[in-house]
Amino acid sequence: MAAALRRALSAAVAVALLAAPSASADSWLYEKFTTDGHVRADYNAQGQQVTSLILDRQSGGAFYSRQKYLYGVFSIQMKLIHGNSAGTVTSFYLTSGDGPGHDEIDLFIRSFRRHADLPYPGGKPMSVHATLWDGSFWATRQGEVKVDWAAAPFVVSYRGYSADACTPDGEGRPLRCPTGTDRWMSRQLDAAEWGTVAWARKNYMHYNYCEDGWRFPQGFPAECSRN
Template sequence: MGIGMGNLKAMFLALIALIALNQGLVNANFYKNTVFNWGSKQSSISGNGEDLQLVLDPVTGSGIASKRQFLFGSIEMLIKLVPGNSAGTVTAYYMSSTGSKHDEIDFEFLGNISGQPYIIHTNVYTSGNGSREQQFYVWFDPTADFHNYTIHWNPSQIVWFIDGLPIRVFTNYESMGILYPNQQGMRVYSSLWNADSWATRGGLVKIDWGSAPFIARLGRFRPRACKWSGPSSITQCASNSIANWWTSPIYSKLSYSQMGQMKWVRDNYMIYDYCTDFKRFNWNMPPECSKQTF
């Protein structure tokens, strides 16, 4: 006995609903799904919750945090960075758990004096340990328009994307005894703050407060990710199911064309890689460095 068209349609809609539920807050916005964790008085949300303005002035910076925690998925944000003389400022966009043994995945945008490029600083922490920095210039003016910055995180790898181009991969090498962030849910954070003690030329260039207030604009917050509800979520969010699209084999590694795109970015715009900083580690390099393709 065949399945009628009505039943097929109902099954299809139910499947779509299940996928949407497990993907997380696909239709998220800043009003509904984030809170200001500091600096709320000078910052604002507008555009039916789709647009966020973070402000840094001589008194304080500002920041938001997602109400929910996530484990695996894809977190997208459109960001238009502070224009003009942004030296000493940092616009941060990252995921993090809490506590001294926290996990964290970072995008940080280090400001510069007018006419000089921003530096995009990336890092990953596992169980409280970072020291895995990679830095890049960008191939466009990140202050002139919005660009898409995406953190894609699954049981196999973390990929940092800019406008769909992968710039970095951190692969799960737990089989080699290398820690990987897969045991703790993380919130999504974004902030604009005073980091002139280190951000621009190691702290040599300070913030020009005469140019304040500094404003970073964000939009289209899209966490298509698995909702964390405690340790029981580890198995649920990592399972190979239709709903957990991020565990599909297609997302377990970059495609050949994506590898080529990443190589182009890294060959032309990478300015620091911890895996080549032999002096810093006294030639005792982190073990994952021997496995890196780039």
């Protein structure tokens, strides 16, 4: 009887251990973000939490942070759509909103220097966004290249999100900053990091708005000649 009870308890513990990751797989996502559309949270074979955005004919997907930030370091790993992804747009960025004059920082392969005579993100708190949507009208010259819906659903996966950043208090002042802010507040890219940026541009950058004359027939934005 005692042996049978031990076997039953061992089996119950094993089941509980196997079930635990699935039960808590969405905690990282839903604790820090609000979701919209097709979003899935799961664990991969290595036991790492993965959040996926899914695009089909009915809807895309997005998640955006509950917290807003003013300054900081943000990081995430993304696995992009395999194969032909023409017309789909996925991103990871900071934005203060959608209206005219909003601030936005797209977190890819670029270091933007501040110039006194050029627009630059100011004191508007921004939230972290990740999106996947049918952007063929925007991305392929008013839909010149259509999304291949036969290949749907399209999936982009994210893991390893971290934010080491200052958050606004009340109306944006004062700031609440993590300990050791000086390690990144005035940091500049070193030679090796500039080399990584150049490598990424050469091998992975397929679009640069500073080369898109179709989008800017009256001339490129002023920063294009500076950076």
